[in-house]
Amino acid sequence: MSIKEWQEALQYEINHLKKYGSTTFKVFNGHLLSTNDDFVYYFECPYAIRIPSGSIVKLDYDGVKVGGRVLSVEEKSIAVSLEKSIGHLVNKALIQHDPWELLEQLSDRLTDIRKSKKKRQRIKNLMDPSMPAKHPTSGIKSNVHELILRSKYNPITFVWGPPGTGKTYTLARVAANKYFKGKQVLVLAHSNQAVDVLMTEIWHFVEKKGRFKEGDIIRYGSQSQNSSEAIHTTKLIDKHHPNLAEKKAKLQNEKSGLKRDLSSSFSKRDAERLLKIEKELTAVLEKIRQKEIQFIKDASIIGTTLAKTAGDTTLFEKEFDLVIVDEASMAYIPQIAFATSLAKRTIVCGDFKQLPPIAASNHQSVVSWLKEDIFHKAGVVKLVNEGTWHPHLFLLKEQRRMHPDISAFTNKYIYQSLVSDHQSVLNTRNSIAAKAPFTSHASIILSTDWSGEYCIKEKESHSRLNPWQLMLSFQLIYESYIAGARSIGYVTPYRAQAMYMEKLFEDLLVKECQEADIVTATVHRFQGSERDVMIFDTVDSYPQTRAGMLLTGKNSERLLNVAITRTKGKFIHVTDVAFMKQHVSKFQILRKLIEYQLDNQLVIRPGHIGSWVKSQHPYVQWMHAKKVNKVFEDINKATKSILVSLPQKEKLSTEWKNVLQVVTTTQIAVTTITAISFPCVIIDEEIVWLGVPFETSSRLQPPYVAVRVQSSKLASQLCHDIM
Structure with a gap:
């Protein structure tokens, strides 16, 4: 193990992401909003996408790739600033996003660590936890008590937490115990959701004990629906800086309204106002960030993601008594090593039987350091598989x-x-x-x-x-x-x-x-x-x-x-x-x-x-595929288009042939395809029939079942994918 190896692995992953990208989102109905300093486009999205503002992206339009940066994401729309124009109107495109900037920040932190003997030693304890365990082993009262002792006497503690075994409950009470003793605790995880769940549990426990003090426990960064507002910096901003909070809310509401207007009818005036709001909102958010920094400096327990920690000087320049890394099996080993360098003691918690970290490159160094979890690399799993127990591994074993x-x-x-x-x-x-x-x-x-x-x-x-x-x-x-x-x-x-x-x-x-x-x-x-x-x-x-x-x-x-x-x-x-x-x-x-x-x-x-099947949804009906009256009724009521998939067209019954022949003589656009493996009928991009005409199916045995679905979203997407 060497920090240089980790940085090489990170660089290979960064290069791969820059060249190929790995996460792609569809966008459509694009409009050019501005050509002043750069080319700002507004797009609609078929579903909500999660890309942080400021992220670097690539836009693929008819095979032409253009670099850019996300200005904002709002519900099912996105505004991006591109390096060059791709025209005034863009029917559809693909946005590729990979947060390689976060990996560059992590690499920079590793460079800093190489200059510190103390931090390097902490990482050595993580990667080679061969030192004897020093915690007391007698008089253990509970899982919480044992983990408190382990994290008090040992520099590294690995917690194996299979599903439902009380991982959140245990970690929260350990963090609260340290807080009650005046210690500084940093709670980290791979995802915002995991941070929210653990921080909310900590807050609930401390408040139940009657010892919660505003500002001592802070959730820093993005939050999910599971997060408690009482510990988020947003709550503190609302209380102590209401003018900033009100201005932010007003601008965000106006921005949302303008984006909805642009979705229904594009207007140059609305587009110009949207750009102005984006600039005003950026300035307000920066002022709020400066206030948040002071809250973080004064807090005793801070919860955030591993990625945010590596890019925020307020966090990585601070010294903690204990770092708790949850979801450790999903985090990159260099991320956990960096987190370990920030504190005197570290608890690494996860389940090496669940999903490992995800990386895009297949370079050997990436496979070795970014696609494997810390439990395997630290030798913990090897001992478990051999039937022995690592002295620094603590198993939660009752689900x-x-x-x-x-x-x-x-x-x-x-x-x-x-x-x-x-x-x-x-x-x-x-x-x-x-x-x-x-x-x-x-x-x-x-x-x-x-x-x-x-x-x-x-x-x-x-x-x-x-x-x-x-x-x-x-x-x-x-x-x-x-x-x-x-x-x-x-x-x-x-x-x-x-x-x-x-x-x-x-x-x-x-x-x-x-x-x-x-x-x-x-x-x-x-x-x-x-x-x-x-x-x-x-x-x-x-x-x-x-x-x-x-x-x-x-x-x-x-x-x-x-x-x-x-x-x-x-x-x-x-x-x-x-x-x-x-x-x-x-x-x-x-x-x-x-x-x-x-x-x-x-x-x-x-x-x-x-x-x-006891409860038929009003827009989803299951029926015998031989009962064709309803599907024929839908076909005869068609006003725009009919798409019919006939995988074995030669087996089509005379009854079906007659109905389709009559429809082809009308003004309705009738399309027949044979390349798809299953039969279906899609009417006016509104109604989908699956399982008919059943006689054209393969690998079908009685009962012959069909389902009718009235869903424009399903119909249009299925048309797109089978045409």
Whole structure:
């Protein structure tokens, strides 16, 4: 290990991101706002994107790539400043964003560390924790007590926190204990969400003890919905600098209104006003930042992200008594090393059985230092695998999140029986499992084998999607909601599938999402969250000829572990069992899960769909595919366009041929395609029929089922991806 090696790895990753980019967002309806000092464009986005203001981006327009910087992101719109003009109107483009500037800041911090013997020694303790443990081992009263002692007497403590084992509870009380003793604590994590959860728990505990003092505990930086306002710098600004807060709010509200106006009707006057507001808002935000710096200097517990810490002198020039790094398995090793250099003692907490850090480059140094987690590199995992225990590893080994029928698989096959269930978890989760769909089942497979060949790839990203499993999963979400569930998660390995579900939410579940906590995301984005009901959609199916690397590659066990362990009471696994048995090795963890559920008769076959679809959504109707009256009625009512997919056109029935022949004689634009593997009909880019004409399908066995979906967002996106 050397700091120079880390800097080389960071530079290879930076170079890769600059050259190729790795995160792409679609934008459309672009307008040139200004050509004064640079070229400012305003774009609309199909969904909310998360790019911080000031970030460097590349815009790809018809193959031409232009560098630029984000001015602002607001709901589903973005303003960017480009290096050169790409015209006054831009129909559609792609924005590539990779925060390589953050990696450059981290590299600069490592350069600073090389000059400090004290900081280098702290990092050596992290990477080679071979020193003997010095904490007392007798008289331990609880997990919290042991971790307090470990972090008092040892420079480094590794905490292995499997899902639901009380990681947040334990870390929060350790941080509070240090605070009560007058210590300075820095709480860090890879994501804002993880920081929010831990900081809120710390605040709740300190306040409950009656010892909370305003300004002592501060959440610094961006915050999610899970964050408590009482500890955020925004609250302090509102109270102590109300004029600045009011001016910021006024400008942001006016900016939002102007962006909505620009979305509906472009106006040069609005565009000029928007640019002026952006400049005024930037000046106000800088004044607020100066006030925040003073709050940070006076605080005792500060919570923020690893990335922000490396770029903020207020943080990295301060000396702490204790640094707590949560989500450590997802952070780059150089990030954790930098964090360790800031304090006398460090707690590194995470789960090396969950997702590792993500980097884009495949250079060997990047693979070695940016794609592996600290637990492996510090030698902790090696000892665990050998059946011995590292002296500085502390395991939280009793889970209280999952119903025992769910945790039984992960406890045995992923955690090798090192983790067990708390005695209370069955009683607390039974009420969730008892509800529909699949009453009294906490873990179950909904198999889609012999339902057709629906797995295709999204045009731009080539991410996989499966419209049939999408609609089955949507129905499961709706059935769960109707049965009383108010905490529901949908996860999938593929970004395209998650995006499709998000569009369905926007069109069809607006009221339900307002009344309940219903979320769709990729597995990677869901780490750290939990829901009562979880639907895991594997997507992969025919006509694909192999399962994707996300499900079978090096980190597939960790991905599957995250997908399962987000669940409290009901885990529904939507998958094509026949496909997985053919294309996934019996030694793979996904195959083991399928075999485990099959062996325990936890499976619902396609023929049982009539027994569990109880609640038809007003805009989603399931029916027998042979009953064609409704689809013919929709076709005859078409006013603009009809798109028909016929994978085996020669098998089309005479009845269907006659209906389509009549329509082609009208003024309606009729398009027939045969290159897609599943049959569907899309009418006026508003109504989608999947599963008809059923006779043109492959790999289809009775019952022949069709689904009608009235969703313009689904229809337009599906048209785009299959045309």
